[in-house]
């Protein structure tokens with residue numbers, strides 16, 4: 089174990105805020121990890137830093153578009169006609185309680201929807217904010 093006592097003052101924040109999402113101020117204090125949990129069993133399924141869009145349209149209302157999720161099981165891939173065209177999607181379920189949480193975009197056939205490939209959608213009604 090090397091005990092290096094480097095005391096460099098001045099913390100340089102390298103967080104580039106490229107997204108123009110509106111951050112709603114919640115309860116102040118405790119700026120820890122902001123997590124999303126399964127609304128059914130409360131196991132962590134996503135991190136807020138993975139959220140790409142909070143204004144996504146789900147099947148039953150608002151949903152989140154994410155670059156990555158945790159503790160989910162990806163179901164079989166199938167072609168599905170969505171509002172934005174034909175997509176190859178796979179349902180994603182909670183790994184613990186198997187509640188259906190949303191879906192994954194395996195492939196987008198429309199060129200304008202290619203950015204969704206490999207992304208995940210979580211229905212807002214299926215998840216809850218934890219540690220916020």
Ligand SMILES: [Zn+2]
Pocket residue numbers: 126127128129130131182183184185186187
């Ligand atoms: Zn669950």
